[in-house]
Amino acid sequence: MNMGKYEQVPHPFIIEPPDDSGRVFNTSERLCFNLILVGKAINYLPYFILAFIELGTIGLGRGRGKYRLINVKDGDKTVYDIDDRQINPGLPKELIISEIFNFENVSEEDIKLRFITHARILDNRDFVVKLDFHILVKTLMRRLHMLYYFHCNEKESLWKHNEIIDKAKEVKIAENTSKWHDWERYSSRQGIRMKMGGLKDTITYRGKIEPFLSIITAGEVLHIGKGTSFGLGKYVIIE
Structure with a gap:
C-alpha cells in the first residue's frame, strides 16, 4: 500500500x-x-x-x-x-461492507444525514463547507480502506475507486441545512485551546444511493473526517 x-x-x-x-x-x-x-x-x-x-x-x-x-x-x-472488578469482554460485532458496487437497475431515492458532532472533512487539503456526495463517498472509502488494511486483515480492498467516485458524482444535494460551526476544545496535554470547527446539521442527497449504502451505514459507526478518535464526525441516517 x-x-x-x-x-x-x-x-x-x-x-x-x-x-x-x-x-x-x-x-x-x-x-x-x-x-x-x-x-x-x-x-x-x-x-x-x-x-x-x-x-x-x-x-x-x-x-x-x-x-x-x-x-x-x-x-x-x-x-x-466496580464491585467485582472482573473484565468479561463480549463477542465482537461485524460490519458488513460490500466490495462490489452494482449500478444497474438502481432507482433514484433520497437519503438524509444528520451530523451530530463536527465533521472536519478535508478535500485537496482544504476543509469542506459544502459536502458533495462524491466527497462524502471518497472520504468514507479512504477511512474504511485504511482501517481495514492497518487494523484488520492487511489486505487491499477490491474497490474500483475512480469508477465508484465517478458514479457518486451523479448523486446531487437535494436539501442542505448543514453549515460550518466553530468550536474550541482545551488540550490538557498542550495546555492550549484548539479550534476544531466542522460541519453540523442535515443534508439530503438524491440519486442512485443503494450501491453506496453499506459504506454510508459503516460511517455511522466509524465516523468521518478528522478527530474521529475523540468523537468528531458522527452522523446518523434519519431517512
Whole structure:
C-alpha cells in the first residue's frame, strides 16, 4: 500500500462523548460515553478499561475533575463492574461492507444525514463547507480502506475507486441545512485551546444511493473526517 498520500494511520478507536456534552456534571451525576474499538484493537479492551480507571484518579479536563468508572456494558452484557472488578469482554460485532458496487437497475431515492458532532472533512487539503456526495463517498472509502488494511486483515480492498467516485458524482444535494460551526476544545496535554470547527446539521442527497449504502451505514459507526478518535464526525441516517 502506498502510504505516501496519507499523513498518518487512523486510530483504531473512537470515544463518543455524551449527547449532552458541554454541560457541567455535578458530584454524584453519571457521565456515560461510548467506546468503539476496531479490528485488532478489540484485544486491548482490558487496557482501555484500566486506562479509564486510572484517568479517573488523575482527573479529567482542565479542572482535573475526578471520577470512578462504575461499569462497562456491551449491549445488555456487563463487561466490567466496580464491585467485582472482573473484565468479561463480549463477542465482537461485524460490519458488513460490500466490495462490489452494482449500478444497474438502481432507482433514484433520497437519503438524509444528520451530523451530530463536527465533521472536519478535508478535500485537496482544504476543509469542506459544502459536502458533495462524491466527497462524502471518497472520504468514507479512504477511512474504511485504511482501517481495514492497518487494523484488520492487511489486505487491499477490491474497490474500483475512480469508477465508484465517478458514479457518486451523479448523486446531487437535494436539501442542505448543514453549515460550518466553530468550536474550541482545551488540550490538557498542550495546555492550549484548539479550534476544531466542522460541519453540523442535515443534508439530503438524491440519486442512485443503494450501491453506496453499506459504506454510508459503516460511517455511522466509524465516523468521518478528522478527530474521529475523540468523537468528531458522527452522523446518523434519519431517512
